[in-house]
Amino acid sequence: MDTQDLAARIAAGERRALARGITLVESGRADHRVQATEVLAALPRDRQALRIGLSGTPGVGKSTFIEAFGMHLLKAGMRVAVLAVDPSSARSGGSILGDKTRMDRLSREANAFIRPSPSQTHLGGVARRTREAVALCEGAGFDVVLIETVGVGQSETAVAQMADLFLLLLAPAGGDELQGVKRGIMEMADMILINKADGDLKPAATRTCADYAGALRLLRKRPQDPDGFPKAMMVSALTEQGLEAGWADMQALVDWRREAGFFDGTRAAQAQYWFEQDVRAALLSRLETGAAKQAMKTLGAQVAEGALDPSIAAARMLDVLGADFGAPWVDPVPDSP
Structure with a gap:
């Protein structure tokens, strides 16, 4: 394999080359690891995407939210990459890798790239080489990289170690304020999004949002958060309500961290x-x-x-x-x- 040619085609934005590069970094073969290192080293160093990690329990609507959110970003003129991690069977080792089928609109867009990957034996909600896949997407010139974890519980927070923003999606009536005070994934989140806030579930979503907003005020304030963060808000992937406001809040938080010097420091600590x-x-x-x-x-x-x-x-x-x-x-x- 000509690793320099592959890196050049990835840098040119070829989606087929990007897919091949991710397959290469996910391989466990020793010769593939050497080639993957060469490809990563040859990518442009001056490109930086906004990395957004999304986590939540199974069935909360992560894939549906990502499609709606991704379409919103595309309309704003951005290129969006989605890395969806699918759980692997403890018995057979196989994965369905079906997240892409839930994003049929997004998958047809020329400025979007969706890649499902198996978690294999790696714990924490992400695959072992997800971080390197993120680097490939950045080298390919994508503006935003969305990292969807497997359906996780309270202790799987590895995605927070590779993302600039960590979003936690919750379902209506998913718990009271005591649940929100529990440590673990809750204290790692930058924003808590109560999804499915539409139709008959909207009253329950309103109560859940209020419960978690109150719980967040009890958590110890982090130095990398301005006033008002972390915050809880309601969104609906079905009606796309709350997406614009949520994106505005994400941008405001990232801008504040850049100006305060936390953004680069966090990336250095993650590396x-x-x-x-x-x-x-x-x-x-x-x-x-x-x-x-x-x-x-x-x-x-x-x-x-x-x-x-x-x-x-x-x-x-x-x-x-x-x-x-x-x-x-x-x-x-x-x-x-």
Whole structure:
């Protein structure tokens, strides 16, 4: 594969090349990982999209909201990319990858790109390589990248570590003010959107919005939030009510963070976070090769037989890993005198 040619075609905005690039970064093959790194390194560095993460429980209407919101952004003259993460089966490992079928209008637009991806074994509501897929979409010149997580609970907040804005979608009558005070995903959200605020559900949506607005006032104020944020508001993906006001609030929040210096600082912290995650993932992969794999099998069998305590076996496994790494790492760039 000519990685430089692929990177050039992605930078030119070719959707087919972008899809191929995402397939490349999602691959677990060692040679594909090398090629993916080359493609990412060759992309333009001066392009920056607004990254918006969206999370919520299954059935809250994330895909329907994304289509309506994406169409609103397209009308404003923007190019929109959607990365939809689909849950993988714990038994078969397969995924339906059907989120795109819910966005038939958006999928037909020339300035929109929709890519469903399996979560595989990665926890946190996103796929392991979603962050790299976001970088590819930025390199392709998209203005907004929407990251739709799998249907998640209160503790899956990984998407907040790759997004500039984190939106939490809730359904009407989804809980009272006590539910809103609970820590976890609630305190990570920049905006809480009560979806399906139309028809017979509108009164329930109004009560739910009031409950969560009150709960947000009880949370400790974050330094990266201006007055009035985080906030709760009602939207309807069906009637498209609240989309314009919601987008205006998102822009106001991003503009304030840029002026206050939080925007770039947050991105730098996110980059460091994913560096550490990649190192951890690489270390775990060492357990599947060479002497470490055999040691895991042997020690695991001894633990299963009751001949060895799990904590003792873990300590011995760490000794094996230490020997496997060999000499300690030395910084190739010594400190200046």
